Amino acid sequence: MAAYNKADLERRMKGAVESxxxxxxxxxxxxxxxSLLDPVTVDVYGANMPLNQVATVSVPEPRMITVQVWDKSNVTPVDKAIRSAGLGLNPVVDGQMLRLPIPDLTEERRKELAKLVGQYSEKARIAVRNxxxxxxxxxxxxxxxxxxSEDEKKRFENEVQKLTDKTIADIDALAVHKEKEILGK
Incomplete structure (x- = not known):
């Protein structure tokens, strides 16, 4: 039974792209x-919970996120969690609703984010190469x-290389698109 499994390699490479x-x-x-608020966890009910388990997050306008907290007693912890998440967002509390205006990005911050795009895409390329x-x-x-046989070995190696090249091209395309989006070009 041959150990080489093209479908498994494809799945793992797609996993790197999805990541x-x-x-x-x-x-x-x-x-x-x-998705900006996905990493935010709130300390409520004696446990750290993802924000989406204690509130409804929505985008009513292109530059505004609203967080509708379900339990009134959780408004302050949610506010605190968003402020301390390091996202540069300052919630405005309005009853059980928190409004998060999205400020313009400074040129410096845009460049930092563009570097981060490069780091993330390199991490994905490394995963694909592995x-x-x-x-x-x-x-x-x-x-x-x-x-x-040796011929099959060569053919399989070529398949793997083509798959790798295609996946890395996909990663590069995603990175270029995201950089343009961040830099506003």
């Missing part, structure tokens, strides 16, 4: 997005065990 998309969604681009290495190792093991 990158998730990382990118958390980057603030000057536009309101509910998957490629694993795939090539599996192919070599299969050849050593005489489960595949």
């Amino acid at each position: 990158l998309k998730s990382d990118f969604s958390g980057l603030r681009t000057g536009r309101a997005s509910t 998957v490629r290495r694993d795939g090539n190792d599996q192919i070599k093991q299969d050849e050593k065990k005489n489960e595949i």
Whole structure:
């Protein structure tokens, strides 16, 4: 039984791209997005809970996020959690509703975010290359065990390389798009 499994490699490479998309969604681009508040956890009921489990997060306007807290007693902890999350957002409390105006990004902050895009995409590229290495190792093991011929080994290695090239091209395209979005170009 050959250890090389192209479908598994594809799945793992897609996982790296999905992880990158998730990382990118958390980057603030000057536009309101509910995913901005995904990393926020609130200390309520004696436990740290994700914000979306104690309130409804919505985007009524392009530059405004609203957080409708379900329990009145949680308004202050939610406010505190958002302020201390390091997102640069200052909630305005209005009863059980918190309004979060999204400020314009400074040029300096845009450049920092663009660097972060580069770091995230490099992390994804490394993950893809690691998957490629694993795939090539599996192919070599299969050849050593005489489960595949040398021609098959070459063909499989080419498949893995093409898959890697395609996935890295996807990552690069995502990074370029996100950088343009952040830098406003």
